[in-house]
Amino acid sequence: MTRHPAPLIASLLVLAFCAPLAGCDPTAGLSAQEHVQRAKDFEDKGDLKGSVIELKNAIQKNPDSAEARLLLGQVYLKAGFGAEAEKELRQAERLGVGRATLEPLLGEALLLMGEYARVLDEIQPDTQGPKERLSRILQLRGEALLNQRKLEEACNLFQQSYDASPGNPPTYWGLSRCALATGDAAKARDWLERALKLEHKRARTWIHLGNLELAGKDTAKALAAYSKAVKIEPNNLDALQSLVAIHVKAGDTQRAREYLAVIRKLAPKSTRAHYLEASIAYSEKKFAEANAAIQEALKVSPDHVPSLMLAGMSAHALGSYQEAETYFKRFLLRVPGHAEGLKMLATTQIKSKQFDKALVTLAPFLAPGVRDAQGLALAGEAQMANGNPSQAAALFERALALEPGNVTIRTQLGLSQLAAGNTQDAIDELTDASQHSSGSQADTLLAVAYLSRKDYDRALAALATLQKKGDASAKIHHLAGQAYLGKNDKLAARRNFEQALAADAAFFPAVASLAQLDVAENKADAARMRLERALAQDKNRVAAMLALSRMAARNGQEQASIDWLEKAARADGKAIQPRIELVRHYLARNEGQKALALANEAVRANPDHPAALNLLGTVQLALDDKASSASTFSRLTRETRQSPEGFVRLAQVQLADGKLDEARRNLLHALELAPGHLKSQEALIKLELAAKRPEAALLVARDIQKGHPDSAVGFVREGDILLAEKRIAQAVPAYVRALEHGAGPAVLVQFHRATVLSGQNRAAADRRLEDWIRQHPKDSGVAAYAAGYYLVTGQSARAAETYRQILKHEPRNVMILNNLASLYLQQRDPRALELATQANRLAPTNPAVQDTLGWVLVEQGQARRGLGYLRKAMAQTPKNASLRYHHAVALARTGDRPGARKLLEQLLAETPRFEERAAAETLLKSLPAAS
Numbered sequence: 001m002t003r004h005p006a007p008l009i010a011s012l013l014v015l016a017f018c019a020p021l022a023g024c025d026p027t028a029g030l031s032a033q034e035h036v037q038r039a040k041d042f043e044d045k046g047d048l049k050g051s052v053i054e055l056k057n058a059i060q061k062n063p064d065s066a067e068a069r070l071l072l073g074q075v076y077l078k079a080g081f082g083a084e085a086e087k088e089l090r091q092a093e094r095l096g097v098g099r100a101t102l103e104p105l106l107g108e109a110l111l112l113m114g115e116y117a118r119v120l121d122e123i124q125p126d127t128q129g130p131k132e133r134l135s136r137i138l139q140l141r142g143e144a145l146l147n148q149r150k151l152e153e154a155c156n157l158f159q160q161s162y163d164a165s166p167g168n169p170p171t172y173w174g175l176s177r178c179a180l181a182t183g184d185a186a187k188a189r190d191w192l193e194r195a196l197k198l199e200h201k202r203a204r205t206w207i208h209l210g211n212l213e214l215a216g217k218d219t220a221k222a223l224a225a226y227s228k229a230v231k232i233e234p235n236n237l238d239a240l241q242s243l244v245a246i247h248v249k250a251g252d253t254q255r256a257r258e259y260l261a262v263i264r265k266l267a268p269k270s271t272r273a274h275y276l277e278a279s280i281a282y283s284e285k286k287f288a289e290a291n292a293a294i295q296e297a298l299k300v301s302p303d304h305v306p307s308l309m310l311a312g313m314s315a316h317a318l319g320s321y322q323e324a325e326t327y328f329k330r331f332l333l334r335v336p337g338h339a340e341g342l343k344m345l346a347t348t349q350i351k352s353k354q355f356d357k358a359l360v361t362l363a364p365f366l367a368p369g370v371r372d373a374q375g376l377a378l379a380g381e382a383q384m385a386n387g388n389p390s391q392a393a394a395l396f397e398r399a400l401a402l403e404p405g406n407v408t409i410r411t412q413l414g415l416s417q418l419a420a421g422n423t424q425d426a427i428d429e430l431t432d433a434s435q436h437s438s439g440s441q442a443d444t445l446l447a448v449a450y451l452s453r454k455d456y457d458r459a460l461a462a463l464a465t466l467q468k469k470g471d472a473s474a475k476i477h478h479l480a481g482q483a484y485l486g487k488n489d490k491l492a493a494r495r496n497f498e499q500a501l502a503a504d505a506a507f508f509p510a511v512a513s514l515a516q517l518d519v520a521e522n523k524a525d526a527a528r529m530r531l532e533r534a535l536a537q538d539k540n541r542v543a544a545m546l547a548l549s550r551m552a553a554r555n556g557q558e559q560a561s562i563d564w565l566e567k568a569a570r571a572d573g574k575a576i577q578p579r580i581e582l583v584r585h586y587l588a589r590n591e592g593q594k595a596l597a598l599a600n601e602a603v604r605a606n607p608d609h610p611a612a613l614n615l616l617g618t619v620q621l622a623l624d625d626k627a628s629s630a631s632t633f634s635r636l637t638r639e640t641r642q643s644p645e646g647f648v649r650l651a652q653v654q655l656a657d658g659k660l661d662e663a664r665r666n667l668l669h670a671l672e673l674a675p676g677h678l679k680s681q682e683a684l685i686k687l688e689l690a691a692k693r694p695e696a697a698l699l700v701a702r703d704i705q706k707g708h709p710d711s712a713v714g715f716v717r718e719g720d721i722l723l724a725e726k727r728i729a730q731a732v733p734a735y736v737r738a739l740e741h742g743a744g745p746a747v748l749v750q751f752h753r754a755t756v757l758s759g760q761n762r763a764a765a766d767r768r769l770e771d772w773i774r775q776h777p778k779d780s781g782v783a784a785y786a787a788g789y790y791l792v793t794g795q796s797a798r799a800a801e802t803y804r805q806i807l808k809h810e811p812r813n814v815m816i817l818n819n820l821a822s823l824y825l826q827q828r829d830p831r832a833l834e835l836a837t838q839a840n841r842l843a844p845t846n847p848a849v850q851d852t853l854g855w856v857l858v859e860q861g862q863a864r865r866g867l868g869y870l871r872k873a874m875a876q877t878p879k880n881a882s883l884r885y886h887h888a889v890a891l892a893r894t895g896d897r898p899g900a901r902k903l904l905e906q907l908l909a910e911t912p913r914f915e916e917r918a919a920a921e922t923l924l925k926s927l928p929a930a931s
Contacts, residue, residue, distance in 0.1 A: 032062035039071060046235055048079045049266065066095035073105060079267070080237055082112025083301075100129060107140035111147075114305055114334060117844045119144035135165035142174050149337070150845075151181055169201040173208045180215060188212055203233040210242055217558055222246060235266055244276050248283045249556055251524070256280050271301040278310055285522065287317040305334045312344060321352040333812045333842075337364065339372065346378050350385060356744050358382040360781055366395075371588075373402040377409045380416065388742070389419035390678050390713040397679070401618055402587075405580035417678075447479050456486040474504035481513055490517060508534060508543045515547065519554075527551065540571040546578060569598075574605040576612050583619060592623045603632075608639050610646070617649060626657040637666070644670035644677045651683055660691045676707030685717055694725050705737075712741035719750060729758040739768075745782045748772055756789070773802075780806045784816060791823070799823060814843040818852050825856050832856045840869070847873040847883070855886045863893035881907060881914035888920070892927065901927045 035058035042050035058068040073088035086109040107123040125137045142157035155178035161171040172195035179187035195205040210225035229239035240263050247256035264273050274297035281290035291314040297307040312327035328345035349358035359382050365375025380395035396413035450459035460483045481496030500510035511534045518527035535544040549564035568578035579602040586595035599616040606612040617632035630653045636646035647670035654663035670680040688697035704714030719734035735751035755765035783806050790799035803820040817839035824832035836853040843849050850873035857866030867890040884907045892900035904924040
């Protein structure tokens with residue numbers, strides 16, 4: 001798997017200052033206004049702490065001082081304390097400070113707090129006011145949208161902000177981020193250099209320049225930029241934090257702690273200080289210390305996004321999976337769709353044996369066009385653990401196509417094939433993954449299989465059997481060392497690795513494993529020296545260069561990693577593995593021509609090697625060159641005549657190219673070579689369905705059932721085919737058999753849907769559905785389906801209760817909140833407004849949510865408020881019939897009868913059938929005709 005995500009940049013929210021001691025304060029006799037003046041003096045000198053103390057003294061003497069409240073809010077903003085700033089600014093507003101003055105400041109405070117939806121709801125542009133103010137408002141709204149990952153909308157607002165007034169540095173920062181997001185690093189730099197020419201906020205601009213350098217992997221320049229920011233503003237907490245982060249990433253925790261000490265002097269009890277303390281401890285693998293520090297951060301700021309992520313990672317590292325899951329879910333509620341957050345949550349769910357939940361979490365990675373090998377591999381791991389090895393194999397194959405050199409994924413693929421009964425395929429994959437030569441004994445392969453699923457005792461038993469047969473080779477000792485390492489017996493592991501080297505001093509896998517042990521024990525220098533010694537013994541040792549490359553990659557040293565791969569490729573002109581890894585790197589960066597050149601180079605050096613041909617064909621297919629890919633895979637079939645893999649790959653290309661007859665011939669040939677080869681059978685089902693031959697597809701599904709009697713796959717495929725053919729009654733027993741063979745919740749839903757559609761034995765299907773929900777109370781997917789079914793069948797009370805049960809486990813599930821609000825509205829339950837408002841707060845741009853909230857308001861007598869939400873929803877989904885009807889009702893109730901009539905006439909003319917048609921016709925009759 002890829003490394004954990006680097007700690008996120010923290011937002012400082014809380015700062016505690018000591019109040020002056022009574023009886024010894026020489027300023028006790030000063031007036032409130034004098035304290036305000038002293039505060040201004042402190043602020044001018046950069047002493048924000050002193051300024052806060054003076055302003056608090058002023059407010060203590062005159063709580064109704066609007067000036068002191070406003071200044072305190074501004075100082076808090078300068079220090080980065082969003083919550084405190086908002087509180088004081090709201091007080092200033094109560095005391096008469098105008099909205100025009102406060103609105104930009106409130107926007108800044110809300111951004112610091114991560115309240116992006118509130119920024120968009122509460123901070124509105126006024127085109128009639130000063131251009132400078134309009135520029136700031138547009139920029140703040142752009143920041144909120146950017147943090148919600150709405151790049152195009154955000155960048156449009158930044159441009160409008162610049163057009164309104166070019167004197168606002170944060171606008172330049174936003175435009176720089178937009179340029180970088182589109183891959184234009186030069187333009188991003190240009191915006192920041194232009195911002196440096198403005199008179200204010202130069203320190204912050206240097207911070208953004210540092211971030212840009214860091215994105216470009218130039219750590220030295222990033223460090224210089226952050227240092228310039230600190231030189232301008234020695235107490236700039238953001239710049240200091242960036243310096244901590246960059247030194248943590250570089251592994252220099254001593255220097256990181258020096259900068260943290262400065263932060264602690266400025267803000268000793270702040271979220272920022274606690275978060276950075278935790279980040280340093282985590283980087284040092286002091287997970288208990290990291291967990292303790294992050295808990296302090298969350299006490300100060302419970303919803304601090306980076307702290308939630310780090311809390312989850314720390315809990316996971318400590319084995320507290322339930323706690324980790326809670327934190328990752330809270331993180332994802334604040335940052336929906338975050339890739340690393342989703343993967344960490346899924347990893348935790350797999351560790352805690354919540355395999356179905358993990359698959360739901362990983363669903364975004366399974367969508368067409370998503371290229372995330374780790375996400376696919378995690379889904380495969382969950383399917384494997386859930387007893388679905390065939391589905392797991394398909395996912396591992398997709399992941400391996402993205403990362404052909406990933407040993408872990410290849411091992412997992414082999415294991416899934418072994419579990420599915422595809423023994424030869426499993427042997428091939430496991431042999432490659434474990435660096436074994438062909439002809440390895442079955443016991444060795446089984447040991448590798450047990451190792452990959454972490455059954456270390458069985459792995460050791462298999463190895464003991466080999467040793468009894470007289471095999472005391474370096475390879476066997478090395479595998480034993482891996483097993484002991486899995487049992488966390490590092491002494492025994494190190495002893496076996498050393499025995500492997502004693503048996504064969506040139507056995508490099510043992511060197512690599514000892515280096516990994518060194519790294520795990522925070523002896524990175526020792527690991528590197530061990531690898532370099534191996535390289536000194538053989539300057540062309542490709543495996544050592546690959547290990548050094550991977551070590552550099554783990555440390556975030558991308559260029560060093562690539563350099564080692566290129567050295568490895570030069571050292572051995574025929575070496576395929578370094579080229580595989582370089583190809584993976586270039587494909588991930590959309591540098592397809594570089595990847596193609598390397599793949600061609602691998603084939604020129606190894607014209608008959610299956611791995612080289614597979615690499616070239618894979619790259620060609622990734623570049624959508626189907627003709628060339630088919631030609632390459634044809635060569636592969638000639639080189640691997642007794643293996644089905646080449647024929648399956650060729651057939652997949654032909655199927656994608658619409659050449660169904662050719663694809664069928666190759667798949668049938670693959671099955672002749674390996675009867676029951678699941679990959680070939682599943683590809684053949686897809687082909688027959690594409691050819692509109694459902695009966696042929698059914699025959700293949702039933703062959704799978706015979707060849708893999710313990711697997712649910714064949715029964716699932718049969719049910720899906722029959723359901724698609726509307727042979728619903730026949731699909732039901734197929735799904736029943738699939739469930740008996742361990743199929744998961746998706747098949748349960750299909751079974752229930754098919755049973756209901758067939759009209760047969762619905763009561764038994766209902767009971768099975770209810771039993772599942774009772775046994776899996778946190779399975780919101782099945783519960784949501786059940787609630788929808790109850791609604792359709794008129795069981796409103798049961799639907800409402802089911803929605804409420806889901807919300808107990810997922811209180812911020814937007815669609816469940818929205819659905820329950822709609823149901824309450826139908827039942828005239830006043831709780832509808834509360835739930836609809838909550839859903840809108842979580843998803844303020846979702847048209848379905850806007851429609852529900854608007855309609856609830858209209859129905860509860862607040863038509864004017866409701867109309868605003870309905871208009872927003874209409875702007876996104878103007879053809880939705882129900883929404884158009886709701887909009888017309890709102891117009892009529894707010895007095896715009898001509899507008900309502902026009903909308904209804906269009907709706908009824910364009911949409912012959914919709915649920916509210918009768919109500920729409922009645923409303924139209926009640927409206928006066930246009931004069």
